[in-house]
Every structure is written in structure tokens, then in C-alpha cells.
Amino acid sequence: MIGKYFALPLATVLALMVAAPLPAQLTPESSAQPALEQMFADWRAFVRASPANAGVASDYGADAMARKLAALPEWRARSARIERTGWPQQAIDDARLIDAEINGFDFFLRVLKPWARDPSFYATVFADQSDVPAHEGPSAEPNIDLWAFDWPLSSADDRKLTALLRTVPDTLKAARTNLAGSQAGDLWRYGGRSFHEQSETLDALAKGTLTLRSLAGRRPATMTGASAALRRAIAGARTATDDFARWVEAEAPGRRGPSGVGKANYDWFAKNVQLSPYDWDAQQLLLQRELDRALTSLRLEEVRNRALPPIAPIDDPVAYARMAQAKTRKFNDFLVATGIVPDRPYFRAALEAQTSSYVAPADRNFFSHGSALDPLPLLSHSTHWIELARLRHEPHPDPVRRTAPLFNIFADRSEGFATAMEEVVMQAGLYDDIPHGRELVWIMLANRAARGLASLQVQANEWDLATAGRYHAEWTPRGWSDPASRLVGFEQLLYLRQPGYGTSYIVGKLQLDHLLATASYDADQRRQSFSLSSTMAEILKAGIVPPALIADELNSR
Incomplete structure (x- = not known):
């Protein structure tokens, strides 16, 4: 009777609160569908925008996005080809969830188009862990999650964060081209806020006064032992962020179109x-x-x-x-x-x-x-x-x-x-x-x-x-x-x-x-x-x- 009133598939996901094992008949050993699991792994790799090199900005140009959209029919066809006869309900629902993600990428590419409409999409530096399972709202890759690092940084993490922060100027430079045709007025009028906040985060990080929030609570982003290369990367990211904020605010009065999806x-x-x-x-x-x-x-x-x-x-x-x-x-x-x-x-x-x-x-x-x-x-x-x-x-x-x-x-x-x-x-x-x-x-x-x-x-x-x-x-x-x-x-x-x-x-x-x-x-x-x-x-x-x-x-x- 639980599903009686849910005639349409419904929404939302995640975040488990209770420790309880899955019923035996639904354990992966007895019900996993290898073709579906492989498709899921391949699908997540396809959706990901970031290149293998963490020091390279992702490509959100019109051609790159058009190629992604053109590939979606084959993903739908691949999903439809998987034989699901006799599957337990959990596996059927896994397939529905993957199909929902395909629909989500379709919507992202056809309608939402944040890379081409939404300046805030290009704010990529995050001090705090979200209290939900992923970032709230769309954001360009690579996401630079400061909270995910152990502070003070190890030498390896210092190099990793340096490479990530070096992507910020390139990301924001490309954003000016990608956003050229956007008329989503409210996204522009409010878009500068994201970059003022990003600048504040980078400034505090450079000064060693930044406090991060994560599952472990609040802790300082201690810059003790930080390399000169990292400090230069922080400064470069902040300069690019401030320049971009000024550009968004200067452009905003001329962007007068609707921002909602309808x-x-x-x-x-x-x-x-x-x-x-x-x-x-x-x-x-x-x-x-x-x-x-x-x-x-x-x-x-x-x-x-x-x-x-x-x-x-x-x-x-x-x-x-x-x-x-x-x-x-x-x-x-x-x-x-x-x-x-x-x-x-x-x-x-x-x-x-x-x-x-x-x-x-x-x-x-x-x-x-x-x-x-x-x-x-x-x-x-x-x-x-x-x-x-x-x-x-x-x-x-x-x-x-x-x-x-x-x-x-x-x-x-x-x-x-x-x-x-x-x-x-x-x-x-x-x-x-x-x-x-x-x-x-x-x-x-x-x-x-x-x-x-x-x-x-x-x-x-x-x-x-x-x-x-x-x-x-x-x-x-x-x-x-x-x-x-x-x-x-x-x-x-x-x-x-x-x-x-x-x-x-x-x-x-x-x-x-x-x-x-x-x-x-x-x-x-x-x-x-x-x-x-x-x-x-x-x-x-x-x-x-x-x-x-x-x-x-x-x-x-």
C-alpha cells in the first residue's frame, strides 16, 4: 500500500540516517545487475566535465556542450537495451534513477544551460561542506572544496590545491565568452555576490584566518608551511575573481531577459x-x-x-x-x-x-x-x-x-x-x-x-x-x-x-x-x-x- 498515492515517479534522493542492512534478497551479491552497474560507471564518467589533469579548466564551450547533448540518445538507447525481466524492485528503481539522471543532463543541456546563462555557475571555490550530499545548485568543474583537505596541508595536498586554484583564472576567462549571449537578468543582477564571497574566502585563506565547516565541525585552514606556489595561486585566483565580479556587475544592467525556466x-x-x-x-x-x-x-x-x-x-x-x-x-x-x-x-x-x-x-x-x-x-x-x-x-x-x-x-x-x-x-x-x-x-x-x-x-x-x-x-x-x-x-x-x-x-x-x-x-x-x-x-x-x-x-x- 505504500506506493498507492505515488502514481507518478517522484523525487529526491539521498542521505541515509539509519544503520540497517539491506534485506537479504536485495543484497548486491544476489541482485546486482552487472550491465546496469557498468552503465552507471560509464555514465558518471561521461557526465563529468573535468579532464583527468586537475590543473586544467573544464571546457564549457558551445561545441563541447553540443557534443554532450548529441550523445544522449545513445545513452537512452543503451538503458533501454538492458533486459530487466525478473529484476527485484531495487534494481528496477536503480535503472529509473539512472534514467532520471539522463533526463537531468538533458534538462541541464537544453534548458538550464548554466554555463551560458548563469555567472554564478563559475564560482568554484567552496570553504564549507554542504549539509546535503553534493553541492547545492550547478557549479563548474573542478570544484575546489577547501573543507575536503587536511590542514595544515601535506606536500602532496599543497601541490594538488595549487593546481586546482590555478584553474580559476582560466575558468573565469572562458566564462566571459560562454556567457556572452546570456540575457537572464536576475542571474546577472545577483551573480556578483557569489564572487564577492569567493574573494572573501580566498582573502581569508591567504591570511590564515579562514574557518572551514565540515562533518568534523569547524576548524581553521592553517597555512603553516604553505608553499610560495600555493600563495601565488591563491592571489591569482582572487585577482581573477575580483575582476570577474566587476565585469558581471558592469554587464548586469544590459541583461534584461527572464531568468526562470517557465x-x-x-x-x-x-x-x-x-x-x-x-x-x-x-x-x-x-x-x-x-x-x-x-x-x-x-x-x-x-x-x-x-x-x-x-x-x-x-x-x-x-x-x-x-x-x-x-x-x-x-x-x-x-x-x-x-x-x-x-x-x-x-x-x-x-x-x-x-x-x-x-x-x-x-x-x-x-x-x-x-x-x-x-x-x-x-x-x-x-x-x-x-x-x-x-x-x-x-x-x-x-x-x-x-x-x-x-x-x-x-x-x-x-x-x-x-x-x-x-x-x-x-x-x-x-x-x-x-x-x-x-x-x-x-x-x-x-x-x-x-x-x-x-x-x-x-x-x-x-x-x-x-x-x-x-x-x-x-x-x-x-x-x-x-x-x-x-x-x-x-x-x-x-x-x-x-x-x-x-x-x-x-x-x-x-x-x-x-x-x-x-x-x-x-x-x-x-x-x-x-x-x-x-x-x-x-x-x-x-x-x-x-x-x-x-x-x-x-x-x-
């Missing part, structure tokens, strides 16, 4: 790439319902708590750190006690490493406003990091599911399930002794619904990003969101650059709600008790697959 393209992407059951119109309806529900629930919660003293903010950084650490321990214990995740040392360590830090009032954005009162709501969303910990420590035995899906297909699964966790733990009793904490959960849900609704209007070319930012902020309660803030600009630009990402928080949340609801129904029909822990384990052990595929697999057992 409703028809959005619907095609949702159905064929994200594998989502919901098109643009359905997503608008669902997000509006969640915004209404969140705001109404917030106000009723405030009435319920009217006689209780408010949460007292902690203004001392040391005292705040003690409180935040205690909250992280409380949350880890709660996850284990309720059976939402098993007790694994590295799961606990993953969240402990992301414990909230004190932010001064003048520096707070939407998220730090909430965390100043109680870190638990945002920590609930940070179960992202539990998923990343499992990817590292318990990689999926199926090679198709061992790595993140391309083209942000993971968004509904990763962002949606993390958003769902905020309300799941609330309803399971996390805030029974801190009622005002429930108010923060509803505020976060309202914010996610409002920004998702705004992103839909931008993709439909009904609103520009400035209008989207105002709506996003105005419908966020308590004045915690500022349309002029770096955060709002970053979020709305990301949601423009990657269709479906802005809505994934709510759309994916609703799909997890449906999986839990249908599991409840099935338990009732079997006259069995519903078990949250076993249900979550069944849902999450599927690995890197969209919720609709999870539904198919649960229904087949």
Missing part, C-alpha cells in the same frame, strides 16, 4: 528528473496550505503559552555554549530513545560537531534569531549531518546508491526529510518541557513555505528576485527575515539557479508524511502495532533514492 519546463523537470508527483500548480497549492497551517499553528501555540514566561536569551557566549552543548546531548538522547535513529557514536559526533555557536544580536539572520532562543529546532533540521555520517561510515552496498544523485535530484529526499524531522520530533514530545520551542518550529516551517512559494513565482517568470525576497521576508513571522540580507539573497538565487530546490523542503516533507501515514494504515490493516523506529528504518535504509522509489520498494516486500 512552468512547462518546471513541470517536465519535476516529473522526469526529480521524479516528483507534483507539478508547479500542485506545489503552489501544497506550499500555500503549509504556510497557512504554520502561521495558524504558531498563533494558537502563542495563545496556549500565554501564561508562561518567555524564553530568556543568553547573551554571554560561554553560557550560551554550555546551553547549546546540553541541548545537543538532549537531542541525541531523544533521537535514540524514540527509535528515530539507532545509537551510533559517529551519529552523535556528527551532531555534536554542529552544535550552535553564539551570534551577537546585530549579526543574526533568520536562523540565528531562532537559535538564540533555542537551538533545538535548527538542530532537528541538522539531522542532515547524521545522513552524511552514515554515508561515510556505512556506505550503501549498491554502487548506484552509494553516491549522491546528480542535478540535485536529492533535494526532496534530503531537504524534505530534514524539514520533516523538525515537526516529527516536536510531535513526538521534544518540547514537552519547553513549550515556547514549539513556536520556533512553526516559524521555521512558515519561512520555508514562504520562500518556496516565492521561488515558484520566480521560476514562472512572474516575479523578479527582489519581489521574491520581499515576499519571503514579509511572510516570515516576528520580522526575523530581512529581504536585504545576504541569507535571503543567497537562498532566492539558489532556488532560481536550481529549479525545485526552493520547494523541496515542503514537497519532500509531505512525501515523508505520506510514507509514515501509509505505514500506519498498513499496520492497522494487519492488526499490528505501529512502530516508528522500524518504519523509519525501512524508509531510510533504501538509501539514495527518491521517496516514490522508497514507496515502490516498501510496497513490494
Whole structure:
């Protein structure tokens, strides 16, 4: 019954939270399809843009992209030639996931065309690890992930990073040619921000003051022992970055065309790439319902708590750190006690490493406003990091599911399930002794619904990003969101650059709600008790697959 309401293939991928082995009948030894696995390996090699030499910039010229597009029919034909008779559901779904990636590359090459439309595509230096399985939004290769290095650098890593940073000037030089015909106005008006941030990162790296965030927590990028060649490469990358930012900002006034993909393209992407059951119109309806529900629930919660003293903010950084650490321990214990995740040392360590830090009032954005009162709501969303910990420590035995899906297909699964966790733990009793904490959960849900609704209007070319930012902020309660803030600009630009990402928080949340609801129904029909822990384990052990595929697999057992 799990798949009953997922008539269309649905979307999203990755990020496993629970340690549970695959059923014996689905282990790679008994069900792996060699032809499919070989195709997957070959496909990933084909999609990759970076040359074998890490010191060479990738080619995003028109001819190179045209050759990639021309090759896609053969990839579709190769997939269709693989005989799938008698395959278990997991293998069938692996094939569907690969087909979704082929569709994603098709969309990337025909419609999105970030190398030719989107200046931010060429921002390639990243200080922090994303809390989802891959980079949010499209970016040119090679990605220069500073967080992935051990600091101070070994001699080999010093040479590797030097070679990578030397690609930045060539990448940005080629970008000017590749972007010459772009008229995507908002992508240009907001595009300079990415390069100002990249310049700040490179400047801090050169000075030895850069702090990196990863699964291990926050740590300094120590430049002790860095070679002169690396320092020159950093300086050259920064100069090229600053020059490119100035060029983008000078060009922006003359680029006046639409930036969204339009409703028809959005619907095609949702159905064929994200594998989502919901098109643009359905997503608008669902997000509006969640915004209404969140705001109404917030106000009723405030009435319920009217006689209780408010949460007292902690203004001392040391005292705040003690409180935040205690909250992280409380949350880890709660996850284990309720059976939402098993007790694994590295799961606990993953969240402990992301414990909230004190932010001064003048520096707070939407998220730090909430965390100043109680870190638990945002920590609930940070179960992202539990998923990343499992990817590292318990990689999926199926090679198709061992790595993140391309083209942000993971968004509904990763962002949606993390958003769902905020309300799941609330309803399971996390805030029974801190009622005002429930108010923060509803505020976060309202914010996610409002920004998702705004992103839909931008993709439909009904609103520009400035209008989207105002709506996003105005419908966020308590004045915690500022349309002029770096955060709002970053979020709305990301949601423009990657269709479906802005809505994934709510759309994916609703799909997890449906999986839990249908599991409840099935338990009732079997006259069995519903078990949250076993249900979550069944849902999450599927690995890197969209919720609709999870539904198919649960229904087949």
C-alpha cells in the first residue's frame, strides 16, 4: 500500500540516517545487475566535465556542450537495451534513477544551460561542506572544496590545491565568452555576490584566518608551511575573481531577459528528473496550505503559552555554549530513545560537531534569531549531518546508491526529510518541557513555505528576485527575515539557479508524511502495532533514492 498515492515517479534522493542492512534478497551479491552497474560507471564518467589533469579548466564551450547533448540518445538507447525481466524492485528503481539522471543532463543541456546563462555557475571555490550530499545548485568543474583537505596541508595536498586554484583564472576567462549571449537578468543582477564571497574566502585563506565547516565541525585552514606556489595561486585566483565580479556587475544592467525556466519546463523537470508527483500548480497549492497551517499553528501555540514566561536569551557566549552543548546531548538522547535513529557514536559526533555557536544580536539572520532562543529546532533540521555520517561510515552496498544523485535530484529526499524531522520530533514530545520551542518550529516551517512559494513565482517568470525576497521576508513571522540580507539573497538565487530546490523542503516533507501515514494504515490493516523506529528504518535504509522509489520498494516486500 505504500506506493498507492505515488502514481507518478517522484523525487529526491539521498542521505541515509539509519544503520540497517539491506534485506537479504536485495543484497548486491544476489541482485546486482552487472550491465546496469557498468552503465552507471560509464555514465558518471561521461557526465563529468573535468579532464583527468586537475590543473586544467573544464571546457564549457558551445561545441563541447553540443557534443554532450548529441550523445544522449545513445545513452537512452543503451538503458533501454538492458533486459530487466525478473529484476527485484531495487534494481528496477536503480535503472529509473539512472534514467532520471539522463533526463537531468538533458534538462541541464537544453534548458538550464548554466554555463551560458548563469555567472554564478563559475564560482568554484567552496570553504564549507554542504549539509546535503553534493553541492547545492550547478557549479563548474573542478570544484575546489577547501573543507575536503587536511590542514595544515601535506606536500602532496599543497601541490594538488595549487593546481586546482590555478584553474580559476582560466575558468573565469572562458566564462566571459560562454556567457556572452546570456540575457537572464536576475542571474546577472545577483551573480556578483557569489564572487564577492569567493574573494572573501580566498582573502581569508591567504591570511590564515579562514574557518572551514565540515562533518568534523569547524576548524581553521592553517597555512603553516604553505608553499610560495600555493600563495601565488591563491592571489591569482582572487585577482581573477575580483575582476570577474566587476565585469558581471558592469554587464548586469544590459541583461534584461527572464531568468526562470517557465512552468512547462518546471513541470517536465519535476516529473522526469526529480521524479516528483507534483507539478508547479500542485506545489503552489501544497506550499500555500503549509504556510497557512504554520502561521495558524504558531498563533494558537502563542495563545496556549500565554501564561508562561518567555524564553530568556543568553547573551554571554560561554553560557550560551554550555546551553547549546546540553541541548545537543538532549537531542541525541531523544533521537535514540524514540527509535528515530539507532545509537551510533559517529551519529552523535556528527551532531555534536554542529552544535550552535553564539551570534551577537546585530549579526543574526533568520536562523540565528531562532537559535538564540533555542537551538533545538535548527538542530532537528541538522539531522542532515547524521545522513552524511552514515554515508561515510556505512556506505550503501549498491554502487548506484552509494553516491549522491546528480542535478540535485536529492533535494526532496534530503531537504524534505530534514524539514520533516523538525515537526516529527516536536510531535513526538521534544518540547514537552519547553513549550515556547514549539513556536520556533512553526516559524521555521512558515519561512520555508514562504520562500518556496516565492521561488515558484520566480521560476514562472512572474516575479523578479527582489519581489521574491520581499515576499519571503514579509511572510516570515516576528520580522526575523530581512529581504536585504545576504541569507535571503543567497537562498532566492539558489532556488532560481536550481529549479525545485526552493520547494523541496515542503514537497519532500509531505512525501515523508505520506510514507509514515501509509505505514500506519498498513499496520492497522494487519492488526499490528505501529512502530516508528522500524518504519523509519525501512524508509531510510533504501538509501539514495527518491521517496516514490522508497514507496515502490516498501510496497513490494
